[in-house]
Amino acid sequence: MIEIENLSKAFTLHNQGGATIRVMEGANLSVQKGECVALVGASGAGKSTLMRMIYGNYLAEHGSIRVGRTVVTDASPRDILTMRRDVLGYVSQFLRVVPRVPTLDVVAEPLLAVGTPRDLARDRAAELLERLNIPQTLWGLSPTTFSGGEQQRVNIARGFTHDYPALLLDEPTASLDATNRAVVLDLIGAAKARGAAIVGIFHDEAARDQVCDREIDVTAFTPVRAA
């Protein structure tokens, strides 16, 4: 479902004399349907960079990334948006929303985007918010003023409303209490069971062991730096 071949990446810092930082070379990764792969490796090894490249946020220097039928490394911006709507969900660590949109609509939005009738989308959103213990009194409010943990749970609910065939998860259990952490691990397990291909960063080792089938150490793709 997700195929990465011989991927490399360098950042050019235009505002710092055009310095170039090589962060990845010869990265390969294949994630099948129903499989969860954890990206591991030291801080700065390139885990987030790889996730952002899969999502089409960062351009590749060489190599290819395919998600379903989309060749991300060759896709037009329009094709990337279609992929993000239909195929690839991304639960980032931080919630970014349009101000003043009520939480229930924030969570229902990915389903509305794929043509789900409003009532059904809102029912599914409500079900997830309830499972993630967001009090019903908050559903009509914008999540911008919510606590860090509440915002993270809204983000997770939003990432799991539509049954994306593939998912990127960036620290999905980071600031959660034990009860909500267990709910999130159940959601991940259920997504795998319905065939989602998942790539995640989990500093929570126990969570990683519970839901991930294997680990990929991205340090193996870090270019050897000249001394």
Ligand SMILES: Nc1ncnc2c1ncn2[C@@H]1O[C@H](COP(=O)(O)OP(=O)(O)OP(=O)(O)O)[C@@H](O)[C@H]1O
């Ligand atoms: N937008 C950017 N511009 C320049 N350099 C960047 C950019 N994003 C990441 N880097 C560099 O790429 C390298 C990899 O960073 P990345 O955030 O992918 O690491 P990570 O493995 O996710 O680290 P952590 O576990 O600390 O989050 C770092 O050296 C970082 O400085």
